[in-house]
Each structure stands twice: as C-alpha cells, then as structure tokens.
Amino acid sequence: MPPRRFVAYYRVSTVRQGRSGLGLEAQKVAVLAYLNGGSWDLIGEFTEIESGKRNDRTQLAAALAACRLRRATLVIAKLDRLARNVAFVSALLESGVEFVAADFPQANRLTIHILAAVAEHEARAISDRTKAALAAAKARGTVLGGFRGHIATEDARARSLASRKAAADNRASDLRSAIQAIEEEGATSLRQIAEGLNARAICAPRGGAWSPSQVRSLKLRLEGPTKTEGLH
Numbered sequence: 001m002p003p004r005r006f007v008a009y010y011r012v013s014t015v016r017q018g019r020s021g022l023g024l025e026a027q028k029v030a031v032l033a034y035l036n037g038g039s040w041d042l043i044g045e046f047t048e049i050e051s052g053k054r055n056d057r058t059q060l061a062a063a064l065a066a067c068r069l070r071r072a073t074l075v076i077a078k079l080d081r082l083a084r085n086v087a088f089v090s091a092l093l094e095s096g097v098e099f100v101a102a103d104f105p106q107a108n109r110l111t112i113h114i115l116a117a118v119a120e121h122e123a124r125a126i127s128d129r130t131k132a133a134l135a136a137a138k139a140r141g142t143v144l145g146g147f148r149g150h151i152a153t154e155d156a157r158a159r160s161l162a163s164r165k166a167a168a169d170n171r172a173s174d175l176r177s178a179i180q181a182i183e184e185e186g187a188t189s190l191r192q193i194a195e196g197l198n199a200r201a202i203c204a205p206r207g208g209a210w211s212p213s214q215v216r217s218l219k220l221r222l223e224g225p226t227k228t229e230g231l232h
Contacts (some may be wrong), residue, residue: 001052003039003040003041004039004040004041005040005041005043005070005071005072005073006035006039006040006041006042006043006045006072006073006074006075006100007042007043007044007045007063007066007067007070007072007073007074007075008026008028008031008042008044008045008046008063008075008076009046009047009048009059009060009063009074009075009076010024010027010031010043010045010048010076010077011027011047011048011049011050011060012024012047012048012049013049013050013223024047026077027065027076027077027078028045028077030077030078030102030103031075031077031102033102034075034100034105035075043066043070043072044066044072045061046059046060046063046066047059048060049093055089056205056231060091061091064091064092064097067095067098067173068095068096068097068170068171068174069096069171069174069175069178069202069203070201070202070203070204071207073097073098073099073100074092074097074098074100075099075100075101075102076099076100076101076102077101077102077103078101078102078103079101079103079104079107079111080118083187089112089115092112093109093112093113095170096167168205168220168221171205172218172221172222173222175197175202175218175222176222178196178197178200178202179193179197179218179219179222182196182197189212190212190213190215190216190219191212193210193212193215194210194211194212194214194215195208195210197215198208198210199220
C-alpha cells in the first residue's frame with residue numbers, strides 16, 4: 001500500500017511571529033508528533049501569516065490545491081483556533097479536501113459543519129444584540145450616528161454545497177501550471193502530457209494514472225475544444 005500523503009498548513013497572526021517562529025515551531029512539532037509512525041509522506045508545508053481581520057488566505061488556497069492535485073490530506077496543528085475562523089471553515093468545506101487536526105484527530109467534515117453553524121449563530125446573535133441596543137438607545141432619545149452595527153457573516157453551510165462542475169473547474173485551474181510546465185518541456189501529444197502528470201505523482205480525476213483521454217477532457221475544460229485539435 002502506498003504511503004498516505006499529507007500537506008501541512010500552519011497559521012500565525014503577525015509578521016513578527018512568522019519571523020521569530022513563535023507559535024509556528026509548536027505547530028510543526030504537533031503535526032510531526034501526530035504523523036510519527038506509520039506509512040506517510042509529508043509532501044508540502046504552507047505557512048500563513050495574517051491577522052484575524054483578514055479574509056484572504058493565499059497559503060491555505062495553495063495548500064488545498066496541493067491536496068487536490070496529489071490526493072493528499074490537509075493536516076493542521078489545532079482545530080479550535082482555525083475552526084472559529086469563518087474564512088477557513090468556508091474554504092475547507094467547499095474544497096472537497098479531507099483533513100485531520102493533530103489535537104482533535106476524531107474531527108471530520110460533520111464536526112466542521114457544526115462548528116461553522118455555531119460561528120454563524122454567534123455572529124447573528126451579536127448582530128441582534130447590537131440592533132437591540134441601538135433601538136433602545138434611540139428610544140431613550142440618543143442621537144445615533146452613521147454606524148449601524150453591521151456584522152458581516154457568511155453562510156458556510158450553503159457554500160459547502162458547491163456543484164460538481166465547480167469542483168472540476170477548481171481542479172482544472174489547479175492543474176493549469178503543471179500542464180504548461182510539461183508542454184514547455186517539449187510535450188506535444190496527449191500521451192506525453194499524461195506521462196508528465198504521472199511522473200509528477202499528480203492523481204487523475206478518479207485516482208490512479210492519467211490517460212490521454214483524461215488529458216483531452218482536462219484541456220477542453222481549460223482551453224476549449226479548438227485547442228486540442230491535432231493532439232493524439
């Protein structure tokens with residue numbers, strides 16, 4: 001049986017923490033301790049340095065793309081910190097990637113759904129309390145300014161119901177750079193491109209090795225049917 005593949009994702013909140021390794025080393029130790037023993041292959045590590053106010057997660061996106069390309073499992077050090085982050089929950093749910101948390105290995109996608117629902121409930125409760133406080137202040141005659149206490153929320157559960165077409169488009173986008181690199185190396189046929197993907201240990205859509213017909217479907221999705229004319 002081939003070794004199970006993992007991609008590690010670490011997150012620290014400030015540039016200072018990222019430079020000093022404060023918190024980062026502890027996450028790495030936790031991940032390696034979880035992976036200790038058994039047959040496994042850590043094929044990539046991605047570190048996000050961002051504040052809690054930011055919603056973009058470029059390194060998380062890269063980690064998820066690596067997982068999709070190589071049928072790997074995302075491993076994180078601590079679930080509690082990340083699971084309360086709506087952006088992380090949303091990205092994870094719609095990615096289709098399996099994951100494991102070193103501090104909570106029993107967690108699964110259902111756990112994340114529940115945590116996302118709790119986060120959404122908390123956000124709505126905060127919004128409701130803010131609106132009620134503003135209404136009470138207005139009733140007392142307080143002049144209210146332009147602030148409306150708006151709390152931006154995302155419906156993580158709804159976003160998790162991404163269509164199969166969207167998932168296929170995401171995977172095709174992940175593969176674009178690999179296809180371009182293989183073609184730059186001199187591959188001119190679908191078979192040669194398939195061999196290049198297999199040599200890079202990139203899994204085919206249903207697992208296993210790539211075939212020329214699967215490469216054709218991928219190129220049609222990426223570039224349109226006219227781009228594959230003459231390829232065999």
